[in-house]
Amino acid sequence: MSLFRRKKLKEGIEVDPETDEGVIGLFYSILGEVIDDFTGATAGHLERLHEPGGIAREKAQKDFMDLGMTRSYIDALDDIEFNVDSSIAVPGLPVGARGKAAVVTRWTARGTQNRPLEGLAPTGAPVTVEGITYTVFRNFNIRSDYTYWHVAELTRRMVER
Secondary structure, eight states: OOHHHHHHHHTTOOOOTTSTTSHHHHHHHHHHHHHHHHHHHHHHHHHHHTSTTHHHHHHHHHOOEEEESOOHHHHHEEEEEEEEEEEEEEEOOSTTOTTOEEEEEEEEEEEEEOSOBTTBOOOOSEEEEEEEEEEEEETTEEEEEEEEEOHHHHHHHHHHO
């Protein structure tokens, strides 16, 4: 008997397998919780990466592969404010895929550029960096991050100033 059904029986609620509260509802509620768990874990991971010394600390604790573009904007910006704009998670559903998922996260980082950034001299002006991170989970652990951020758009906006 599933945990969902046990909880409902304990609460004295009967579960009809023909309704949304039944098997289909159970599947979607579990899937929704799994997706929330993976997207939440990814958001927390990305937020910690954007803290001072965060990359080294996360790599020491989680030992994941940091692929894609380097996050050079972190070293160039002060007072970084990091926001997750949206994310999509695709958990592994087949047998043997427990703890596997891929999460794509669109994010924005804002800060003040007080050091050189991608060859541009420090301006002391506020800068917004947008990007995506593709995170792969295995056994509920982050195995790899592929980060890409909009260098061309950032450079264009800074040169226009």
